Amino acid sequence: MKKQLTFVLNGKKISVEAEADTLLLDLLRETLGLTGTKRGCGEGECGACTVLVNGETVNSCIYPAWKAEHSELLTVEGLGDRENPHPLQEAFLEQGAVQCGFCTPGMLVSAYGLLQKTPTPGTEEIKSALAGNLCRCTGYKKIIAAVKAASLKISQP
Template identity: 60%
Template sequence: MMVIECIVNDKKYVLEVDPQERLLDVLRNHLGLLGTKEGCGEGECGACTVILDGKTVNSCLVLAGQAHNSVITTIEGVGNRQSPHPVQKAFVEVGAVQCGFCTPGMVLSAKNLLDKNPHPSDEEIGVALSGNLCRCTGYDKILRAVKLAAEEGK
């Protein structure tokens, strides 16, 4: 076991973890942050996307030890009903949510894109979301929602 320190959704944690544990399990099992989903366990689907030190990562591929001294944002740290993030608001308004299993990861990938590049081209949006699989929507409304969120940020 090892002790790691990290900041998750602006809150500081000192956690005793198995260094071989995945960050995904730390978030879900230790912290009860169940909005981070597991869809494949091999970094292909993006359902477990979180933002780690400003970059989106598949939390199923990050070991707990690697998260030591990092700053992490999960879906629980992005907006709420009183004050949704523009991406979340756009997803709901445009109809970009169907089954919703990919949604947390999608929202985080989109948020991180807009944080870095507030006015992305269609191509840049596609590339930023290409690591997040969705089987329901055909991506069409998701891409439109991200575009809308970017426009509203102008």
């Protein structure tokens, strides 16, 4: 069973065909070529595949693509690019919050989701929002510092 799914992806309305049992992660990476979203554990534990669905963070590796129909999706590609990076992306680079980089897209999307709801979060709020994003390199300190720096950059430009 195939279906033409319509949704808003990174601000653009798109339509794409998907099998009934396609996972959102596979639709993004394989069909749409948006490989910023990473496949980590594949079991909804590590958060490398985090995307926003209607403003809420979800693990796309266990999220059926058909469930996302008519939703608004945001992947890391929707945050910014090399020419126009998002303040979060800038802060991650400036603070050295990236080592191997595999968790970074998920971290950025979770942090973005947090800042949409809580523009100037405290350390505990940041930790809580990022608890579902595992990083095996950095020890998290610089990631938390980067989210704080970005929140200041956005709220006091």
